[in-house]
Amino acid sequence: MGFETSNFEIRSSEDTARESTSEQEVGVEIVERERRKAAFEIKDLEEKITFLERAKKEISETAPLVPEALSQDHAPKDIDLYNLSKEERLRRREMITNRYKEALDKIPPIGKLLETDEKGLLVEQEIVPDNLVFIRADDYIPEINEKGELKILSAYDATDGKVWRLTNHFTLNHRVASNIGGSWENKSYQFIIPGEKIVETNGLPENLYSIDTFWAKSVELPQGTVIIYEHGKKPAIPEGREKDFILIERDKDVNDKELTSLVLERMNYSEIQGEAWSALPQYKEFDKGARSFAEKEHLRSGPHVYSWSDAFEEVGFAKSVLLYDHGLRNMLSLYREDYKEYARMPKELKEKAWQTIFESFTPEPRDYSKLRVERIELGGDPDNFTDEVISQNLKEAKVRTAKFLSDVLWGLYDEGKHQIPREDQTVMLKMVPKEAWQYQIDSMKEKIGTFEGCRDLEEMKGVFNKYFETPYKEITGKEINRAELTF
């Protein structure tokens, strides 16, 4: 201590002066550094302003080009069709009828119209294959097999079993509307198939519903099918069967919805309109009739999105559950990239952006878009969907998620207790390829650990043992090794 004191005491005035100079130097240096930093930042900001001003000018100048861009020689979007006045729509219809007259005249009126009242509204009636027309919009070309059949392959067949999706989807009496799964506008191929013929060739579908009818297999196109194909994408037709199919080449300035509507008229089928989950309310009699026919024939009748099979296409069992739970299924891939940018946008701009983006790409009611926005805001950061985070979330979500999971399992495999039709379970079994079961069981085993601590864990174990065991045996013909399934 004494040394330190003496050390302090022997400081000369010269030392103090030197120190002061050095402090000044340091101070100047700091100021200088700050100044340089500010100069750089100013330069950056000035450049940014120049860029923003230029971008603004360029975008403003593009204003007169926008309508031009939308009226070029490519088909208008569905949303643009909705925005057209009635007169404009009729004018386009007439123009398209004249242009495709030759092709349309070849179509025989083989269908049967639905019954309507004096106001033109559908009356309660039985919907049978005779008055149904099955429509499929697709970007994939149909394939000819060795038997000379023209087929729309299921994803499972088309990928030699790599994609576990067996279902092959159609809409009834209307071209599919864009929905939560994405845009269905202007696809390369539209297959318009008389109901009676498709059932004659492929049997009844697993599910009969206006907006989503499906078989759990590849579907053969029967005689009488009208194929609308985009300019330059003509499909091959089996040799000697040229007369079985009517091919129409769609020009790029025609929306396939417009052309499909004209084909339906020529085939003498009634056209309805569908939205994301069902036919529009004014066509509710259609779904009612279809459901009544489905019940009689022991078919399923309802939107596919609620059925369990979708889970097999998703990233995994738990992930699907969680995505469903947040109402986010299908949203993941669509908005992953935009989300981070979106999160930083000011609130009022967010709202504008969502509205416009949804209105531009999907013809949906605004409220529905809003609901989706709310849901994505709630838990939608796609960065959260890593396996680790999901496991963590499942643990935290405890009862709610576990209950949801057990509801799904109960719903599918319980025989009547929860009033889920047996047909659903049968469809389910048919739709799931054998290999998927083993995968699903393995994946369940992995994930089940994350439910430790859930209130209804015991119940879940029971559900799993009971309801996976039976279908596993039915499908594979083998017993599940119970030892492996002990939790």
Next chain:
Amino acid sequence: MPNILKTCYRSIKALILSKDDREVALRALAEVGFTKPVQAILLAYLDRELVATREKLDMLKSKALALRSEKKY
């Protein structure tokens, strides 16, 4: 900037830069959904960014001025 807006902006750039290939650029514009409302959003976004950037620039300039006077002492 959200990706949809970025894509639109890139398409607009393509349109302006490639006068020879106007058709391609116009198609790109329509395909990315460059409709009037999207254009309005882009402009609103740029306006907002411009205001914020100018404010920031003004602040920085005053700071730089202060630093310069500080150096004199």
